[in-house]
Amino acid sequence: MRTLVLDVPGWNVHRPGQHVDVRLTAEDGYQAERSYSIASAPGEPPAITVERLDDGEVSPYLVEEAVPGDRFELRGPIGGYFVWEADRADDPLLLVAGGSGVVPFRSMLRHRADVGSTVPTQLVYSSRTFDDLIYREELDELAARDDGLELIETLTRAQPPGWTGRSGRVDAELLREIAFPAERNPRVYVCGPTNFAEAVADGLVELGHKAGRIRIERFGGT
Amino acid sequence: MIRLDGNSIAGVLEELFGREMTLASGRCTGCGAEREVGALHVYRSAGIVVRCPDCDTVLIRIVETADRTWIDLRGLSPVQLSS
Numbered sequence: 001m002r003t004l005v006l007d008v009p010g011w012n013v014h015r016p017g018q019h020v021d022v023r024l025t026a027e028d029g030y031q032a033e034r035s036y037s038i039a040s041a042p043g044e045p046p047a048i049t050v051e052r053l054d055d056g057e058v059s060p061y062l063v064e065e066a067v068p069g070d071r072f073e074l075r076g077p078i079g080g081y082f083v084w085e086a087d088r089a090d091d092p093l094l095l096v097a098g099g100s101g102v103v104p105f106r107s108m109l110r111h112r113a114d115v116g117s118t119v120p121t122q123l124v125y126s127s128r129t130f131d132d133l134i135y136r137e138e139l140d141e142l143a144a145r146d147d148g149l150e151l152i153e154t155l156t157r158a159q160p161p162g163w164t165g166r167s168g169r170v171d172a173e174l175l176r177e178i179a180f181p182a183e184r185n186p187r188v189y190v191c192g193p194t195n196f197a198e199a200v201a202d203g204l205v206e207l208g209h210k211a212g213r214i215r216i217e218r219f220g221g222t
Numbered sequence: 223m224i225r226l227d228g229n230s231i232a233g234v235l236e237e238l239f240g241r242e243m244t245l246a247s248g249r250c251t252g253c254g255a256e257r258e259v260g261a262l263h264v265y266r267s268a269g270i271v272v273r274c275p276d277c278d279t280v281l282i283r284i285v286e287t288a289d290r291t292w293i294d295l296r297g298l299s300p301v302q303l304s305s
């Protein structure tokens with residue numbers, strides 16, 4: 001896992017939840033393109049947090065090889081669907097992340113703190129192990145601001161001694177226990193691997209959340 | 223094949239249509255469901271196939287080659303763009 005801060009000439013201020021497309025071209029002309037969520041808040045330089053995938057075509061370069069000064073092709077900021085902006089929202093905000101699905105939420109939560117929003121917000125963040133948690137200290141700090149953000153972390157594979165968070169997957173049972181109920185009509189954003197995102201969305205619908213209130217960003221494979 | 227969201231092709235659509243398209247909405251010609259493009263199901267291989275999350279009807283097909291692009295939108299009609 002690595003966070004890269006990008007220097008993009010002519011960059012337009014992005015919105016929280018937007019992404020960029022990165023395109024790499026090999027010497028033989030072969031091109032590979034992947035999308036990465038923007039991890040930084042609007043007004044900050046665009047940053048992406050990239051998880052290395054063993055059989056990936058783009059992530060091994062970004063995580064292991066790229067050095068300051070390297071140039072690559074980039075398109076963005078992109079997308080309006082998976083955007084959350086504090087000034088347009090009074091409804092409670094429920095964010096559910098699996099693994100590196102937390103990246104766009106870091107942008108949203110930094111933005112939320114920057115503008116002084118107190119919209120009741122929950123981040124439910126599922127990770128395999130404690131060491132896999134991204135932005136752990138920053139998220140703890142954001143949650144400690146006492147401005148209406150609640151952080152719920154769950155570890156699915158192993159829990160360290162003294163772990164006070166949750167254990168196991170994000171399912172309907174966990175969501176019923178800890179997440180805003182459907183009656184509060186939260187806006188819901190779910191980001192994670194396809195299987196995770198679909199299981200969470202199914203659980204939410206089972207609990208009465210309207211499908212139209214749930215925005216999903218799935219990511220898959222390489 | 224891995225299922226993605228309409229949001230994942232936002233960049234491709236923006237290049238083709240010259241504007242943000244994931245908040246545009248369209249009606250599925252199969253079941254009549256009205257959805258935002260960002261919420262549709264996307265499958266990518268040599269080309270892009272967009273399907274209805276409700277009934278799986280093929281809504282959009284996009285094939286890009288080095289010098290041209292084919293777009294078939296006939297499964298999605300009408301498409302509404304907010305100004």
